[in-house]
Amino acid sequence: MIDLQNHTIASDGECTAEELVDLAIKMNLKAIAITDHDSIDSVKAAIEYSKGKNIEIITGVELSCDDPLFKHDKIDVLGLFIDIENKKLNDLLDHISKKREENKKQIIKKLNDLGYGISYEDVKKTVKGTFGNPHIAKYLIKKYPDKFSSVSEFFIKLMGKGKPAFLGNYSRASIKDGIKIIKEASGIAILAHPGVYKREESIKLIDYFIGNGGDGIETYYPYHIICRELNIDKKGNEDMINFYKDIAKSKRILESGGNDHHGDRFTLGEVKIPDEVLERLKKRIPIS
Numbered sequence: 001m002i003d004l005q006n007h008t009i010a011s012d013g014e015c016t017a018e019e020l021v022d023l024a025i026k027m028n029l030k031a032i033a034i035t036d037h038d039s040i041d042s043v044k045a046a047i048e049y050s051k052g053k054n055i056e057i058i059t060g061v062e063l064s065c066d067d068p069l070f071k072h073d074k075i076d077v078l079g080l081f082i083d084i085e086n087k088k089l090n091d092l093l094d095h096i097s098k099k100r101e102e103n104k105k106q107i108i109k110k111l112n113d114l115g116y117g118i119s120y121e122d123v124k125k126t127v128k129g130t131f132g133n134p135h136i137a138k139y140l141i142k143k144y145p146d147k148f149s150s151v152s153e154f155f156i157k158l159m160g161k162g163k164p165a166f167l168g169n170y171s172r173a174s175i176k177d178g179i180k181i182i183k184e185a186s187g188i189a190i191l192a193h194p195g196v197y198k199r200e201e202s203i204k205l206i207d208y209f210i211g212n213g214g215d216g217i218e219t220y221y222p223y224h225i226i227c228r229e230l231n232i233d234k235k236g237n238e239d240m241i242n243f244y245k246d247i248a249k250s251k252r253i254l255e256s257g258g259n260d261h262h263g264d265r266f267t268l269g270e271v272k273i274p275d276e277v278l279e280r281l282k283k284r285i286p287i288s
Helices: 017-028 044-051 087-115 120-124 131-144 150-161 177-185 199-211 234-251 277-283
Strands: 031-034 055-068 073-081 187-192 217-220 255-258
Touching: 017 031, 017 044, 017 177, 017 255, 031 131, 055 177, 073 177, 073 199, 087 120, 120 131, 120 255, 131 150, 177 187, 177 199, 177 255, 187 199, 187 255, 199 234, 234 255
Parallel strands: 031 055, 187 217, 217 255
Antiparallel strands: 055 073, 073 187
């Protein structure tokens, strides 16, 4: 089995690259992809650490994209088999990193204006990898345990879209540009977890994605664990997977699969993704 979407402390995951590799080996996975949000900082470490071990590391990234045609805070695009030394890719990620830092400082100012005592420097001290909104949430949950019981509750009350401390996205690539940069880095562009969008809209998004050079979609995904708002069980998740597999077949596009492991919810290896998915991706063979 394989797993082609995983996160480390280089973005919003809780594992180091080495810890993630060890977990994957323990789960008897043949291969994993490191796909941090807008970061490739853990990829080299994972590859180096995996040497001599019975596991394959696939280079990857998950780009946070934006597009005025689709009314979502962000649309995630996976780049698999990317050249992590590619200059255009690295320039984009460096630009995003700088904008992200400015974004976090503005969010913290909003929280201070709302009466929450917090400083950028104090939160930064708690961060092992890339500074993200969950780090702000966890810091304030610890400081104000009587007001927030979980990260989810924190976002619902304060930082979700339309809430008092919400701040719109920082500079992101468009879907079209995200695909283009992944391709220029010799990668495969995959639309991540299409089932998070409303069914009709996801189909339009897939058509738009493929029409702009995208290669395929993520068909395997643990919606029943990660997307509680969908209110589906394991059987419903299997139905969701089969729905998107059928779309991939009908459109003759590539399929991928990942469990979106971050660490706070242990999803690594949850949905069983067969080795043949990886083999077809390597050969650029669409699902049939």
